[in-house]
Amino acid sequence: MIRICKILLLALMAGGASAQMNAIEFEEYDLDNGLHVILHQDNSTPIVMVSVMYHVGSKNENPDKTGFAHFFEHLLFEGSENIGRGEYSDYVEKAGGTLNANTSNDRTYYFEILPSNQLELGLWLESERMLHAKVDNKGIETQREVVKEERRLRVDNQPYGTILQETMVRAFRQHPYQWPVIGSMEHLDAAVESDYVNFYKTFYVPENAVVSVAGDINKEQAKILIDKYFSSIPRGTTPIYRPTIVEPPLGGEIRDTIYDNIQLPAVVMAYRMPAQGTEDFYALSMLSQLLSQGQSSRLYKAMVDEQRKALFVGNFPLPLEDPGITIAFGIANMGIDVKGLEDGISMEMEKTKTELMSDEEFQKLRNQIENNFVSRNSRVAGIAESLANYHMYFGDANLINTELDRYLAVTKEDIMRVANKYFSVDNRVVLHYLPKPAQP
Amino acid sequence: MKNIFILLLTLGMLTQCSKKNVEVIQDKAPEMMDQVDQSWRSAIPTPGPARSIQIGDYQSFDLDNGLKVIVVENDKIPRVSYSLRLLNNPIIEGDQAGYVSMAGQLMRTGTESKSKAEIDAAVDFIGANLTTSSGGVFASGLKKHQGKLLDLMTDVLYNASFPQEEFDKAKNQALSGLATTKTDPNAIAGNIASVVRYGKDHPYGEVQTEKSTQNITIENCKEYYNNFFRPNNAYLVIVGDITMAEAKKNAMDYFGKWEKGMVDNPTYATPEAPSERKVIFGNKDGAVQSVINVTYPVNLKPGSADVLPVRVMNSVLGGGVFLGRLMQNLREDKAYTYGARSSIGSDDLVASFTASASVRNEVTDSSVTEFIYEMERMVNEPISQEDLQLAKNSIAGSFARSLESPQTIANFALNTYRYNLPENYFSSYLERLDAITVEDVQATAKKYIRPDNAYVVVVGSKDDVSEKLIPFDGDKTIDFYGAFGERIEISNDVMPDNLTAEDVINDYIEAIGGRATWEGVKTMKQVREMSLMGQTATLTMSQKAPNMFALVVGMQGMTVQEQRFDGVKGMAGQMGNNQVITEGPQLDAMKSQADIFPHLNYSSTKTLELKGIEDINGKKAYKVMVTDAAGKTSTEYYDIQNSYLIRSVGSQDGPGGQTVTITTDMTDYKEVSGVMLPHSLTIEGMMPQAVNMKLKSAEINGNIDDAEFKVE
Secondary structure, rough: EEEEEOOOOOOHHOOOOOOOOOOOOEEEEEHHHHHEOOOEEEEOOOEEEEEEEOOHHHHHHHOOOOHHHHHHHOOOOOOEOOOOOOOHHHHHHOOOEEEEEEEOOOOEEEEEEEEEEHHHHHHHHHHHHHHHOOOOOHHHHHHHHHHHHHHHHHHHOOOOOOOHHHHHHHOOOOOHHOOOOOOOOOHHOOOHHHHHHHHHHOOOOOHHEEEEEEOOHHHHHHHHHHHHHHHHOOOOOOOOOOOOOOOOOOOOOEEEEEEOOOOOOOOEEEEEEEOOOOOOHHHHHHHHHHOOOOOHHHHHHHHHHHHHOEEEEEEEOOOOOOEEEEEEEEOOOOOOOOHHHHHHHHHHEEEEEEOOOHHHHHHHHHHHHHHHHHHHHOOHHHHHHHHHHHHHHOOOOOOOHHHHHHHOOOOOOHHHHHHHHOOOOHHHEEEEEEOOOOOO | OOHHHHHHHHHOOOOOOOOOOOOOOOOOOOOOOOOOOOOHHOOOOOOOOOOOOOOOOOOEEEOOOEEEEEEEEEOOOOOOEEEEEEOOOOOHHHHHOOHHHHHHHHHHHHOOOOEEHHHHHHHHHOOOOEEEOOOOEEEEEHHHHHHHHHHHHHHHHHEOOOOOOHHHHHHHHHHHHHHHHHOHHHHHHHHHHHHHHHOOHHHHHOOHHHHHHOOOHHHHHHHHHHOOOOOOOHHEEEEEOHHHHHHHHHHHHHOOOOOOOOOOOOOOOOOOOOOEEEEEEEEOOOOOOEEEEEOOOOOEEEEOOOHHHHHHHHHHOOOOOOHHHHHHHHHHHOOOOOOOOEEEOOOOOOOEEEEEEEEEHHHHHHHHHHHHHHHHHHHHHHOHHHHHHHHHHHHHHHHHHHOHHHHHHHHHHHHHHOOOOOOOOOOOOHHHHOOOOHHHHHHHEEEEEEHHOOOEEEOHHHHHHHHHHHOOOOOOOOEEEOOOOOOOOOOOOOOOEEEEEEHHHHHHHHOOOHHHHHHHEEEEEEEEEEEOEEEEEOOOOEEEEEEEEEEEEOOOEEEEEEEEOOOOHHHHHHHHEEEEEEHHHHHHHHHHOOOOOOHHHHHOOEEEEEEEEEOOOOOEEEEEEEEEOOOOOEEEEEOOOOOOOOEEEEEEEEEOOEEEEEEEEOOOEEEOOOEEEEEEEEEEOOOOOOOOEEEEOOOOOOOOHHHHOOOO
């Protein structure tokens, strides 16, 4: 049964944006079991993106069982009642498609890009995952090893691979953002089959998911197929845990040194900041652009081109559902000590607090934002993901067309204000990354 | 470096689900709440009718100055890109290999009226991209800024000024990059493979070296820019939200006055595959893995009827899909490697076949056997219908996905013109793919897969691996090459009868002062200087018998790193953060460093083996393998002429569990207080590039207070 909530958002919704951006048209509705569906039709290329986003990430985990959300991203490729072990990728490869999945602190995302005549295959695969995936000891054992290998590859053996982990654990003392998405290998080892089954039954339910399909579809036919595969999936019976923990202010600078398997020292300066979607978040995003987008950006120009202190430098706000952090990060050039690098970055950040930028530089930021926005909707895969994100985080998928206005509402005074408000010493974590002492 | 960071910041743990377990499924019904009959779900959905693929249109026209323009209209998003691409064949760069790519890189770093900073600011102001390379210029941005963008693009195209400062910077970057290359086994294999496949007389066989980079002048760069950036040697490809009329006007306005020039288009003899299989070895002392490339040149031009069946054939053998045979055999079945692949492309001059993998030392020869087995199987046996279908689906799927980008259409258009392909070459692509039969694939394999006429290029540990590869070589002799593809003559010198490793060590001890003198050395303090990116670091190393040691690294008057060993425990610190070390490999390393002259006791503490004579930096040297009590080995080379130790190669366990190989070259021996000390050390493998340390002062038997070694 299909209950249509909002019908066809038309081009006029994009009003106000200064680029003549062609609005992304889409249709969205809920099934009776609470599953939210978003459809975007674009018949120009015969491919279709089938995706499901679940509103579960590492922040929904029990502090004693970290790593579950990401672990499921692996486990749910093991198979289902009707899909043999390891056959998810066989089906997709043989159909000429590709598939993947990823997990963040806030959500987990699965997708297939298929030739458009294989839409039904994609829906079948995803509905099997939602209804009755194989969650058993055999799969758990196999995937534990894979996840450990992944941890070695991406975190332990990756130069600077522990930066996020080391920063977050210091920046948060109460909120679940303190633990890494990949979680604790001890927790995963200690957990038993029933822990995994409970997690699956709690979070992998239709009312906690968004099905987003984009590409070469016929919408009416797609709705019938989605109904066929998803409408009989029952709602969950366990309440979904969403943390309401409000992290108190950092209350003083935290400084530490990390010895890592690296060649060149690096510095991390992470400042606590508000959640994505807030007014200050948009201003901080533009502030980070001022500091690091393009070769004329403040940090690149000063640290890489002119002073040649850094091999790489930038500032990056992490877009998170709850208040998060914005990270300035620099890798020192050979022979540059880490304090010199930190001082250079600090000096550029201080300038944003005391000197109002010129109108020309401000216009540059607005132009860059506009270009970023316009460019990102060039592929159906990106469109499907953006639509699902906007619905899941803000309850408004149409932000794909209107979020640009929120950036364009930011003034240069706002940017200076947020620099002063957030770039303060007692609101930050500073880490020096140094090579493990070279052995004689 | 940038991609490292993108990886770091990807909050999501992107996970390729590449784990395959083909096993009997043990079904266990999850305890779901549903009462609905779901048995219908066991039916695998059947695909709908495949939609025919429409390939977007393009148009083209020529300007009077010879510039050919291709236009692909796509108004989905209000952006437009201008891509200028040169047409000439690559040129021979000779002793200055590398200048062509440097010329391309430098075009964007200054014009007659703008500095690099001004160009950056102007490009960023309109939120655009502008990149230059030896093959052309690419600019993209919002349609509404295209006038400004074209001003910038044509400014670098017509008025590049090649500033000295930017040239120096680029040269330094290139040298840093090459220093890293020298120790990267994949890069070494790539260099050697290019040289043996194409030869030095072909531009594809040229390799940029440190020496060739030093030879590059600004004039080389300017000359390339002046000679080849000419309208009669280029295509302009315009893609995006633009009408044909606008495209014509912009092409005329911005490129119409660009002056023609005489452009040479050199041609080359097509390199041939070897008449019999050749094993080529690149030595990397201490390597634990071998990089294997089975490779040879292939004459396959774009547009040839063989291109598509070759792609299908390669997909089955070792192409993109995980199910490729090389991957199945070497990874899934034998677990020799994390990945094994093959590739074969098409190219107007000459293409190549390469099958490659990185494998453990002990399975290097077995892996070569499997590569050859899979290549022969491809030639001798028809593939199954199922394999054929999988390869076709995979190729068709990726073809369809690529069509989403208007740049793909532009590339189709460019290739159609450039290689004189039939107009329907790309629109009939899937039809032709579908028509390929099992017999076509086998016929293609017979023609293009040549296991007996391949170079087997292996980069790895010569001592551990090379001899086992002799049977694969047609004339049973292996050729040796260096990191930049230079041929190395392996010395045939015969070692003197009865010479032992112990003799070599004793000769060395005598040559640098004698046993008695060295036994009288109770303290030694050496100060060495090294240069790191324009800054000077000072290393002060103090040793005191029987077993104390201290090392202080200073920079600009500040101590940046310190290590001490008091005979029992050690300490390592950086910037005031000290760690006391009481066990582990680091302590062992300190212990051995505390021995002022370990060679004195080699005969009782090490196992020595004389391995032969090798050429080290132009000098003949005895090679001695040294194994300590724990079984750890290192290799030392002693000059035949003067008995000095001139190279030592050892491996070190990095903190992350990786093993790094460190090569130290010792030169410029001079006398200090009756002993000979190397005044120059060059150490490779510790830092991304080699570092040179010069001896500034040395003091023998001076007074050193025990406090200097105190661990706290």
